[in-house]
Amino acid sequence: MPEIKYPYKIYLKGPWQYFWVGLMPQTAEFLGEGTVRLPTSWTTLFGNAIGKVRFQRAFHRPTNLEKNEHVFLVFEGVGGLRNIFFNKNEMMAETNKLGRFSCEVEITDLLQPFNQLELVIERNGSERENEPVGVRKPVRLEIRKGECL
Secondary structure, eight states: OOOOOSSEEEEOOSOEEEEEEESOOOSTTOOSEEEEOSSEEHHHHHTTOOEEEEEEEEEEOOSSOOTTEEEEEEEOSEESEEEEEETTEEOGGGOEEEETTEEEEEOGGGOOSEEEEEEEEEEOSOOOTTSOOEEOSOOEEEEEESOOO
């Protein structure tokens, strides 16, 4: 059996469901919900629309986790992130900030056989050009070996 290299990464590219939760555009091109693969920018999905969108992604618990392995959600390149919910638990207040558009949170103790991740992303129109809104890098699970943070 090949040796596992840590951190072991599992990318959550898709499918993601999205639902408008605030200031949904009132044009025929927006149906208020849909399916998408992430990463992608806000403007690719919604143009210059202003509002708030909930992205949801379901996944199974990683198999064969050992006692000294810990699972983290890692977000990089996420502009406009307002909230993270994991299995209905709000995680944003608990995140370990890695930088302006990046954060991570340990979810080992919250893992269920089937899991639900939700991101709430908002574009309010006041963003600067160098602060694009959207998920510009894949959201991932990282399995790390050793003690918790």
